[in-house]
Amino acid sequence: MDLAIETRALSIDYGANGGRAGVFDLELAVAHGEVFGFLGPNGAGKTTTIRMLLDLLRPDSGEARVLGVPARAGGGDLRRRIGYLPGDLALFGTLSGHATLDLFTQLVDRPPVRRDEALDRLGFPRHALARKVKSYSTGMRQMIGITLALQHEPELLILDEPTTGLDPLVRDAFLALVRECRVRGQTVFLSSHVLDEVERCADRVGIICGGRLHEVARVDDLEHRKQRVVTLRFADGRRESFESDELPAALLARVTALRGDAALVDVEIRPLGLDAIFRRVVQEAAR
Amino acid sequence: MNWPLLGHLARRYSFGCAATALVPVLLGVMAGSLLPEYREKFALFEKLGVMRMAQTFLRSDLIPADSATFLFQLPYVHPVSMLAMIVAMALPTLAFPAGARGRGTLDLLLATRLTRESLVTTTFVFTLPFAALHAVAPFLGVWIGAGQAGVVDQLPWRAFGRVSVESFALALFFAGATLLLSVGGLRRMKTRGPEAAGALGALAVLVIWSLLAEIVGTLWERFHWLKRATPYGWFEPPQVLAGTVNPWFDSSVLAGCGLLAATLALLVERRRATV
Numbered sequence: 004m005d006l007a008i009e010t011r012a013l014s015i016d017y018g019a020n021g022g023r024a025g026v027f028d029l030e031l032a033v034a035h036g037e038v039f040g041f042l043g044p045n046g047a048g049k050t051t052t053i054r055m056l057l058d059l060l061r062p063d064s065g066e067a068r069v070l071g072v073p074a075r076a077g078g079g080d081l082r083r084r085i086g087y088l089p090g091d092l093a094l095f096g097t098l099s100g101h102a103t104l105d106l107f108t109q110l111v112d113r114p115p116v117r118r119d120e121a122l123d124r125l126g127f128p129r130h131a132l133a134r135k136v137k138s139y140s141t142g143m144r145q146m147i148g149i150t151l152a153l154q155h156e157p158e159l160l161i162l163d164e165p166t167t168g169l170d171p172l173v174r175d176a177f178l179a180l181v182r183e184c185r186v187r188g189q190t191v192f193l194s195s196h197v198l199d200e201v202e203r204c205a206d207r208v209g210i211i212c213g214g215r216l217h218e219v220a221r222v223d224d225l226e227h228r229k230q231r232v233v234t235l236r237f238a239d240g241r242r243e244s245f246e247s248d249e250l251p252a253a254l255l256a257r258v259t260a261l262r263g264d265a266a267l268v269d270v271e272i273r274p275l276g277l278d279a280i281f282r283r284v285v286q287e288a289a290r
Numbered sequence: 291m292n293w294p295l296l297g298h299l300a301r302r303y304s305f306g307c308a309a310t311a312l313v314p315v316l317l318g319v320m321a322g323s324l325l326p327e328y329r330e331k332f333a334l335f336e337k338l339g340v341m342r343m344a345q346t347f348l349r350s351d352l353i354p355a356d357s358a359t360f361l362f363q364l365p366y367v368h369p370v371s372m373l374a375m376i377v378a379m380a381l382p383t384l385a386f387p388a389g390a391r392g393r394g395t396l397d398l399l400l401a402t403r404l405t406r407e408s409l410v411t412t413t414f415v416f417t418l419p420f421a422a423l424h425a426v427a428p429f430l431g432v433w434i435g436a437g438q439a440g441v442v443d444q445l446p447w448r449a450f451g452r453v454s455v456e457s458f459a460l461a462l463f464f465a466g467a468t469l470l471l472s473v474g475g476l477r478r479m480k481t482r483g484p485e486a487a488g489a490l491g492a493l494a495v496l497v498i499w500s501l502l503a504e505i506v507g508t509l510w511e512r513f514h515w516l517k518r519a520t521p522y523g524w525f526e527p528p529q530v531l532a533g534t535v536n537p538w539f540d541s542s543v544l545a546g547c548g549l550l551a552a553t554l555a556l557l558v559e560r561r562r563a564t565v
Binding site (some may be wrong): 058059061078079 | 292293294295298302317365394395397398399400401402403404408473563564565
């Protein structure tokens, strides 16, 4: 298979005082043109993995190949083919938005063919580009960060918690851009702890926990594991709440049984989030 | 070398680095305006002994204390002038990579075509014109001051030129040393390098040690050897002006140490496990 990202037994241990922390024996394979969701709770090793892929952090052992080239040996020529959005995005506060985009265009040394489109689609106010970045809101800074990653139309996008600070509308626009990247043949490696947004754009997901990759699965296959919190509100003021991973038909039957003769005023079904899936994945891994 | 980074450094730090060069120029102008009165009241100063400390440091045993040459050492050796030179060298070298690491922009920069090696090289190259400026500025200050006092023909210009070469070498030393401190020195290669505050702290220790050793080595003869353990021990304007030392040797030592430090910074940054 033609792989955009491939790691073999990639490991780094930076645990202090005998404790273990880092990433261990990571075996990852992301195909060209794929949107890969890299899921994990805080401290799971997502950012560490990404930093190793970009040679910002060097592993103790194992190998990482990016776009067919060893991450370390690839150097600047490799990294200009990558668009990167760090999780804790920091920009030069004294530069304007425009100057920031220009600086990174020069540093990457590729024309910003998608800059205007990305800014427009994300709804970034053009007049604000003349202002200094330090005057931007968190969301605006994140939009600039996303544009930095996208503007030179890289072959591979590595996005670490890309929707941090974005409002729902901008988040939708961003996810649409990611889906279009797949259509354009770009590979997207998207790290997140928000299952919902990964589901909306990823082909496959990898779940990392405690520095170990516990599972790689197609998004469709995760559907049956999705935990939900179901809250029923009855006309008599009674509320019932339960967790469920049942498929719609079974869930409906359970709601009907709970309801009995009481009049149902409202049903709220909320995804429980990644934690529940993690608990299950980790428990399964421990067995 | 990375031209976009060099351009960014130029836009961001040129003004600040260049502004520091005004200090030695102004000190030269000040020396020029003080010279007539200084000469006029020199006998009184001698009698009162108010110049004793200055005469020790500016080596009145080598250069007559009532001469123009004696007073025009100020743009080169005044502590504020020294500090201005260190600031000019430290502004860009502390900003990249230590400052960028602290601000969190280093990851983003190094995820582009910019490599760790070119980051270090470009930052060092950026300091070179300002090192040269800090060699020219005191010379310019002396020239303006001497013109103002009407003593242009009384000064050993070639010797002042040699002192400027030593100034350039001293600036190179600080550029290299600060860059090495910014990269993180030779220790803890597995961990992240320092942020700007950490590197600045280390630079402060280096500067304070150098000044203390210079003072102790000058005031007490038996500690004279201490001076050679600091950069200021190799920067000796009075001796150069008096022609008692070989300025090319001292300059070579200073510049060599600076280049060595910059090379070490490059190697450390290349080998560091994490930026």
